[in-house]
Each structure stands twice: as structure tokens, then as C-alpha cells.
């Protein structure tokens with residue numbers, strides 16, 4: 001099927017030699033017999049892996065389910081995974097698609113550590129993470145951090161370990177006629193903490209100072225530009241922005257005029273964002289659908305109205321729990337860096353992100369060679385110190401497009 005090929009091609013693109021694989025030798029078996037569902041087809045699982053992933057466990061099947069009885073729910077219960085130690089990964093992950101997600105009423109991951117005690121389990125419903133109005137058969141990736149699971153036992157078990165007879169279950173519930181495809185079975189993955197180095201507005205010193213320093217270290221950035229600033233005095237030109245994109249940067253929207261979007265009408269905001277997006281797209285910038293609001297101000301009402309423009313914004317919520325999934329709005333938090341934020345302070349934020357399974361994102365505005373006298377100016381040599389700390393710590397630095405497409409828990413593959 002074309003759908004599988006797309007997903008597989010996308011996944012194959014992630015492949016690197018650094019990956020450790022767990023043998024995927026099991027064949028579909030009676031474990032796939034589903035209450036109130038029938039298997040339409042299945043194939044061997046495809047492993048998702050790239051340089052940020054270590055696949056430590058695979059429940060290896062792809063399967064299509066169809067709800068053809070009123071009995072509910074149907075369970076996708078893969079062959080039990082037998083673990084003797086705590087789950088040695090950060091996230092559970094699966095790939096999911098459906099011709100019509102509106103028929104779905106729940107999608108819940110359950111982990112039953114002890115098959116003899118089925119009242120004790122870890123669980124999480126990920127139903128609300130499926131984007132609203134998802135086009136038919138669009139595969140999306142759902143990722144659940146271990147810490148997000150709720151456990152029914154009191155006190156909770158010390159660790160997330162399956163003992164003999166324990167199993168993992170994906171519970172699919174929905175209306176009659178619901179079809180669901182689980183493309184890869186369920187996987188355990190480890191993800192490196194993404195680091196996004198961002199810049200707002202369009203200042204020329206980003207090109208002149210930050211860009212060469214980052215390029216020399218193999219670090220890519222994200223530049224959120226105000227389209228009317230481009231080519232004006234003290235700001236970057238279209239050619240310079242294109243050079244940055246060619247070097248792996250994301251050039252994204254920061255509105256057409258830097259007006260505070262909480263101070264204008266909804267219609268004006270929508271026009272503003274659409275115009276900025278179109279201008280960037282017409283100049284060939286692939287990050288045109290990514291937007292960061294001027295002054296970090298944006299009303300929640302507007303989020304819903306402008307969702308056709310926005311794929312991300314840089315402030316908001318946790319790495320595990322981006323805002324507004326059903327509106328296809330993804331929250332990406334960024335720290336606005338001021339002159340008093342030393343490399344040590346920034347590195348401490350990065351360490352915090354590492355420890356908590358979140359991402360690190362920070363945003364600069366302009367660079368000066370001397371000690372800054374303006375809050376949003378940053379000394380170039382101090383910025384260089386921070387870059388060296390990132391390199392020394394082997395940080396995974398990516399641009400915003402990569403982050404949205406490949407690092408978020410739920411993202412489209414096509």
C-alpha cells in the first residue's frame with residue numbers, strides 16, 4: 001500500500017549505523033485475535049530509528065484493525081515483552097493512522113507489569129493528541145514519556161518492569177466502522193534532548209556574528225524574521241537568509257510588522273500571519289509555516305483561528321505535552337535570552353531539560369562585540385563560549401523544522 005511505503009520511506013530516512021537493533025523475528029500469531037475487531041492485514045514491523053533513537057524493545061507488528069461489532073473496546077495486545085530490568089528507554093512510541101479519526105473514541109496505552117494482577121497497571125489515554133481534522137490515512141507518531149503514565153496501584157510499584165506474564169496493551173475504542181492502522185507496533189525509544197538555537201526579528205548581526213560561529217561548529221539555528229524588516233538597514237537581506245537556509249537553518253515567520261497580536265483584531269492577525277507565510281514561501285523558505293509571536297504574546301482564542309497558518313510557536317508548554325493538539329497548534333517553549341544570561345546559566349537550563357525529558361530552546365536578538373548596554377543585545381564572545389559548551393556536552397542541535405517534524409511526540413509523517 002502507498003501509505004506504508006510513505007511511512008517506511010520516511011522512517012528509512014532516519015536510519016543510521018549507530019543504531020542498536022533488537023531482532024524482530026516474531027511472526028503474527030493468535031495474539032492478534034482481537035475482541036470485536038478483525039485483522040485486515042498485517043506485515044512485519046518497521047523499526048523506527050535514527051541517530052537520536054536507541055530502539056531497546058520492539059513489539060514488532062503492523063496491523064490494521066476494524067471495529068465491526070458493537071462490543072467495546074478492542075485491544076491490540078502484542079506478544080508479551082519480557083523484561084528483567086526496568087524499561088530502559090524514555091518513550092513508548094507507535095505510529096497510527098485511520099481513514100477517519102472522528103470515529104475514534106479512545107486510544108489508551110496500558111502496561112500491566114504482572115499478568116496475574118490485572119488491576120495494577122500503568123496507563124495513559126492519548127486520544128486528545130490526535131490532531132483534529134487529520135486527513136484520511138495520515139500516519140502520525142504518538143510518543144508517551146514514561147513519566148506521563150498514571151499507575152492504578154497505591155503505593156505505585158518502584159519501577160516500570162514487566163514480570164513473568166506481564167504485557168503491554170494498546171486499547172483502541174471507537175464507533176462501528178472505525179478502521180485503525182498501527183504501522184509499527186509499539187516501540188521503546190530513547191531521544192536525545194533537542195537544542196534549538198533561535199533568533200528573532202532579522203538583525204544583521206545574526207548573519208554576521210552568530211551564523212559563522214555556529215557554522216564552524218556544525219550547529220544550525222532558527223531565524224524568526226519580520227518580513228517587512230528584510231533588506232532594511234541593520235537587517236538581513238533575502239540573499240543572506242537564503243544562504244542560512246542552504247546551510248541548514250530554518251527561516252520562520254515572526255509576523256510582517258512585529259505588531260503585538262493581542263492589540264489588533266483577529267482578522268488582522270490572520271491577515272498578518274497569512275501574508276508573512278506567503279511572503280516567506282514565495283522566497284522559497286521551507287519554514288514559512290512556523291511562526292513565533294512578537295513579544296511572545298498571543299491569545300488562546302486566536303490560536304484556534306489561525307491554525308491553518310501556524311504549525312508551531314515558540315512559547316508554551318512542555319516537550320511531552322504541547323498545547324492545542326486538536327487544533328494542530330504545537331507549543332514550543334523558548335527562553336528569551338537577555339544580556340545577563342551567562343553561558344553557565346544557559347547550560348544549567350539545558351541540564352534541566354536533559355534531566356526532565358524536555359527540550360532546550362533559547363532565543364537571541366542581536367550581537368555586539370563589546371559588553372552590551374541593551375537587554376536584548378548579547379556579547380558575541382560570550383555567545384561563542386556557550387556554543388563551545390554545547391559542543392563539549394555533545395548537544396543535539398536542530399532547527400525548528402526538524403524539531404517539529406521529528407522530535408515532537410505527535411507529528412505527521414506525510
Ligand SMILES: [Zn+2]
Pocket residue numbers: 200201254258294295
Ligand atoms: Zn521580536
